[in-house]
Amino acid sequence: MNFVNFMDGIDGLAGLQGAITGMALALAGLEPSGTLLGAALAGACAGFLFFNWAPASIFLGDVGSGLLGYTLATIPLLAPPASRNQAVVLAGTSLWLILADASICLVRRVARGERFYEAHREHLYQRWVAAGASHAQAAGWIGLGSAATTVLALIGWRTREPIWAGAGLALGAVLFGLEWRVVRRAERRASIG
Known part of the structure; x- marks a missing residue:
């Protein structure tokens, strides 16, 4: 299941998250290959954002979001075995907000007996835009939150103190x-006015 595909529903969100997490993985220094892949991913996503920020002229689509999700999931596995778990925590903490949104939405749909794999508009970011936020506002605020959690995770990586993660x-x-x-x-304001 590709949560990045689920979360690639507004301009800029998936690309911004890929740039943030890719940069974190590059800064963590996960062996030369992980560092290079993280930096390449961050650079590619940052370049992509020039064309994907609202109003977007290009989109990731299923293939692009699949590749992004796969890459974000596998780069931490390139860490040396002794620090691999911590690398997974670093990536997970960086991706926390989109993972939480996708996970909660998935659980709610399964609990209601709905087909979780069918397209829908129930993610928080989708509801936020439907209630009046712009794509840039929603993606920007979520990206800012992801950047904040990522900084704390990176401090934990550098200090080897799990309290930071x-x-x-x-x-x-x-x-x-x-x-x-x-x-x-x-949503309440939009339903009133």
Whole structure:
């Protein structure tokens, strides 16, 4: 299942997340190949954003988001065995906000007996845009939150103190809760006015 494909529904979101996480993986220094792949991914996603930011003139599509998701999932596995788990935590913390959105949406759809693999408009970022936010606003705020969790995860990587990754995950939970509240408030305002 490719959560990046699920989250590639507004201009700039997947590319911005790929640039942030790719840069984090490059800065972590996961052996030469992981560092180079992280830097290449960050550069490719940053270049892609010039054309994918609202209003987008190009899109990732299923193949592009599949490749991005696969790359984000496999680069941490290039870390030396002794630090591989920490590399996975680094990537997961960087991707926390989109992973949480996709996971919660998936669980809710399965619990309701819906086909989780069919297209829908229930992700928080989609609901936020439907309630009046621009693609740039939603992608920008989610990207800013991802950058904040990523910085904490990188500090944890560099210091080898797991408390920093824990702080990144906790911040991610708070930011996801805040995003949910912002979306709910925007939906209420949109239904009134």
